[in-house]
Amino acid sequence: MRRVAIIGVGCTSVGEIWDKSLKDLAVEASLKALDDxxxxxxxxxYIGNxxxxxxxYQTNLASIIIDSLGFNNSSSILVEAADASGGLAFHEAFKAVRSGLIDYALVVGVEKMSDSKPSEVASALMSFEDQDYVAFTGVTQAGLHALLLRIYMEKFNVKHEDIALFAVNAHKNASKNPYAQFKNIIRVEDVLKSPLIxxxxxxxxxxxxxxxAAAVVLCPLEEAxxxxxxxxxxxxxxxAVDKLFLTxxxxxxxxxxxxxxxxxxFKEAKVSPKDIDVVEVHDSSTIAGIISLEDLGFCGKGEGASFVSQGKIDLNGELPTNTMGGLKxxxxxxxxxxxxxxxxxxxxxxxxxGKNQVDGAKIGLTQNIAGLGSSAVVNILRVV
Amino acid sequence: MRRVAIIGVGCTSVGEIWDKSLKDLAVEASLKALDDxxxxxxxxxYIGNxxxxxxxYQTNLASIIIDSLGFNNSSSILVEAADASGGLAFHEAFKAVRSGLIDYALVVGVEKMSDSKPSEVASALMSFEDQDYVAFTGVTQAGLHALLLRIYMEKFNVKHEDIALFAVNAHKNASKNPYAQFKNIIRVEDVLKSPLIxxxxxxxxxxxxxxxAAAVVLCPLEEAxxxxxxxxxxxxxxxAVDKLFLTxxxxxxxxxxxxxxxxxxFKEAKVSPKDIDVVEVHDSSTIAGIISLEDLGFCGKGEGASFVSQGKIDLNGELPTNTMGGLKxxxxxxxxxxxxxxxxxxxxxxxxxGKNQVDGAKIGLTQNIAGLGSSAVVNILRVV
Incomplete structure (x- = not known):
């Protein structure tokens, strides 16, 4: 198996982008990555959507995007795995280059949500859970995260303040990321006074x-x-996969x-959590971010909140986390x-x-999950 | 690269299956293939849907199906490419086994359409075409096929009767396939008197x-x-891909x-059209089936209809085509x-x-396309 490199990256700003279509976003990110x-x-x-x-109301997106890019001599594939779609598309591309099936791959993750009503989006997000047994009950993704948050606080006797700090860190980092959507600085009391959802x-x-939309270009390391x-x-x-139902x-x-x-x-990369200089975890909620830190092995079970409150995830902390703002x-x-x-x-x-640079970062890790973790993709990257 | 074998197949009957869910269908076909x-x-x-x-209103289907199968130690991926989803999922699995990435793969194609109103299905099918430039006009997939049919008949001066024979052959073969949906024998005049759609x-x-739902199990040939x-x-x-817009x-x-x-x-398999004993083409309409025969190289451009009317696609013809009934x-x-x-x-x-057996069939070909051919998958199989 060959070694694989990332030789180009590009993305659009994240936000409510009224003047661009799904295709526009995918093409903009792709051209930036190819140019880079x-x-x-x-x-x-490889398309993640x-x-x-x-x-x-659009399927066949892999055909549509490759046609928009004008790549008539290559092929395209769409990978869907809820909010792990982008991570899994990247994983598939990595494996294809690694195995020698292809040499050059473009991975494009794209989503356009702001044209839809919030209630439609909430409903669409619940399509990640089983319609027959969970989604039909009317529970939302936020509702499922709330369950985890309540159980976590009770089981480990943790204060909500410590968990809320995860979002404070996210906004602080996002404030200096030109591509971020939520650049406002927030305090713990802002989080705890914000509306209950x-x-x-x-x-x-x-x-x-x-x-x-975000895109990366992969090739064999020896070509990089x-x-x-x-x-x-x-x-x-x-x-890896997990049981779908929380219960x-x-x-x-x-x-x-x-x-x-x-x-x-970690086994494949021959490194341990201690070797990781920067990490991007899937903080679809504060509690999801904290559980992720624990399950990635950066701290023990139940210790995630204190890990955060001790400042370890700050830009200048022991484990700079979600340094460009994370999902939040x-x-x-x-x-x-x-x-x-x-x-x-x-x-x-x-x-x-830029302003969020972690000095001397050499090895980084990303973790992307589907819904409440029905599947996960973990990547470890190193600069050469 | 390794050689790859198919060691198990299984499917549900095709039809209006009111008492089984999408998951039920996928699991039934999977268990049959694993058992086989x-x-x-x-x-x-690999899921094709x-x-x-x-x-x-269900995404994250790869997680849902692997969870239903109880395969906690493997992984799953969903591939979507309109009505080429199943073919492309198979293609991905083949390449993964071929390259040595994995040894054993299960490919499951599944769809559940009859719970929805026909108008909803017609609309869903148009999601294969670009919403911004084609689908929004209100044209249907049938409408696009009708365009091809009209242009084909005019350009090549072909009688509708000869094209209609493609459907007659399909129903004749389906009548003896226990898994087929439309088992009624039809005549050319039935086709030409049926409602204009x-x-x-x-x-x-x-x-x-x-x-x-249909499923197959792949493994390295040396293990088969x-x-x-x-x-x-x-x-x-x-x-391969094509320009999305017909125009x-x-x-x-x-x-x-x-x-x-x-x-x-053909190049990869080192065989030519003459070597193919049985073929399955993507006859989403009679005209799509005929164009496919031409583009696969079994006859010249504009000769597909006479190829059919000469009986060459019959079970005992020169090139038995869609021997279990085809899409129609x-x-x-x-x-x-x-x-x-x-x-x-x-x-x-x-x-x-069974009753549709082509004597001494050794090499077969399948062709599966997305919509009007925005992408295609062609497979060549040989019994060992």
Whole structure:
């Protein structure tokens, strides 16, 4: 199996982008990534998107995007895995290049949500859960996160303030990320005074509604030097699944898919959590971010909140986390998020993270999950 | 690159299956295929499905199906490419086994359409075309096929009767396929007297609305003998794309994606059209079936209709085509169709096609396209 490099990255700003279509966003991000790599064509395009069939009433998006890009001699594939769509598209592309099936891959994550009513988006997001047994009850994704938050606080006797800090860190980092959607600085008391959206979960600790697209270009490591000096190697990309229903899991506060994918990734990359300089975790809510830190092995079970309150996830802390704002601050354009995470770690590793640069970051990790962790993708990257 | 075998196949009946859910269908077909292979688990599950986000309001189907199967130690991925979803899922699985990424793969194509109103289905099917430039006009898939039919008849001075024969052959074969949806024998005059659904296209030359699931198990060829004596080798699996808009194509009556994928597949398999004993083409309409025969290289451009009227596609003809009924007769459960095609060719090659058995069939070909051919998958199989 070959070693694989990331030689180009590009993204649109995240936000409510009224004047661009789903295709416009995908093409803009793709052209930026191709330009960053200095390449004009690839062997295959991998699209990550989750909601376009529901929100845009558009399927066959892989054909549509490759046609928009004018790549008539390559092929394209769409991978859908809820909000892990982008991460899984990246994983598939990595494996294809690694195995020698193809040499050059473009991965594009894209989502357009703001044209739809919030109630339609909330409903669409529940399509991630089983319609027959869960979604039909009317519970929302926020409602499921609220359950985890309540159980976590009770089980580990943790204060809501400490958990809310996760969102404070996210907004602080987003405030200096030119591509982020939510750049306002918030304090813990702002989070705890913000509207209840599903008791005890507050508005400011849950993701918003976002449009955006992100793209990366992969090639065999041995070819990467032709394109640029500071490229990034993908040391590992691992996936795992968990039981879909929260009620069927042995421990409702553990994302087994993350735990298993992380174990595989650390083993494959031959590094340990201590070696990670920057991390992007899937903070679709504050509590999801904290559980993710635990399941990735950065702290023990039940210790995530104190890990956060001790400042360890700050930009200058022990483990700078979600350094460009994470899902909460950068925004969470569902199928694009996994690719945004990759780009942000690449920026850190190439020393291009601007005001959010973590000095000397060499190795980074991204974790992208579907819904409440029915599947997970964990990637470990290193600058070469 | 390794050689790859199909060691198990299984499917549900195609039809209006009111008492089974999308999951039920996927699980039933999967268990049959696993049982046929004599295997209990696989490394990875590839799901082909196109419309569940729209018709069932269900995304994240790869997680849902792998969870229903209880495969906690493998991973799953959903591939969506309109009605080529099943074919492309198969293609991805083939490449993964071929490259050594995984050893055992289960491919499941599934679709559930009959719970929805016909108008909803017609609208969902138009999600295959670009919403911004084509779908919003209100044209239907049948309307697009009607355009091709009219232009074809005019350009090549062909009688509608000869084209209608494609559907007659489909129903004749379906009548003896226990899994087929439309088992009624029809005559040319029945086709031409059936209701106009988009002038000049008639009801009996266009696909219906179907539920169904089909599954196959793949493994490295060198392992196949452990499981069964008469396994099938995948000699080639190739994909290609075409311009999405009919109006942008150089020749509206050519599916370039099929043409290019077929060229690649014949080259990879080291066989020619003459070597093919049975073929499954994507007859989403009579005219689509005829154009496909031409673009696969079985006859010249404009000669497809006379190829059919000369009886060459009959079970005892020169090139037995859609021997189990094709999309028209077996039924067209969108994301499952590409996998049904594989199964039916496997039955032929293993001598298990019952009353439709083509004597001595050794090599078969399947062609599965998205919409009007925005992408295509062509597979060539041989019994070992």
């Amino acid at each position: 790599a200095g390449i004009e064509n690839v062997d295959r395009v 989750a909601l376009s069939p529901i929100l845009q 599903a008791d005890p979960l507050r508005l400011l600790e849950y993701v918003g509604i976002s449009d955006g 030097e032709k394109f640029r000096s500071n490229f990034v190697e993908i040391l590992a990309s691992a996936t 069927e899991r042995d421990d409702i506060l553990t994302f087994n898919s993350t735990r298993i994918a992380a174990e595989k990734a 601050g950068r925004g969470h354009p569902i199928g694009a998020t996994g690719v945004y995470q990759i780009i942000e770690v690449v920026w850190q590793l190439r020393g291009e993270a | 292979a004599g295997i209990e688990n696989v490394d990875r599950v 196109a419309l569940s986000p729209i018709l069932q 988009a002038d000049p296209l008639r009801l009996l030359e266009y696909v219906g609305i179907s539920d169904g 003998e452990k499981f069964r004596s008469n396994f099938v080798e995948i000699l080639a699996s190739a994909t 942008e194509r150089d020749d509206i009556l050519t599916f370039n994606s099929t043409r290019i994928a077929a060229e690649k597949a 007769g077996r039924g067209h459960p969108i994301g499952a169709t590409g996998v049904y095609q594989i199964i039916e060719v496997v039955w032929q090659l293993r001598g298990e096609a």
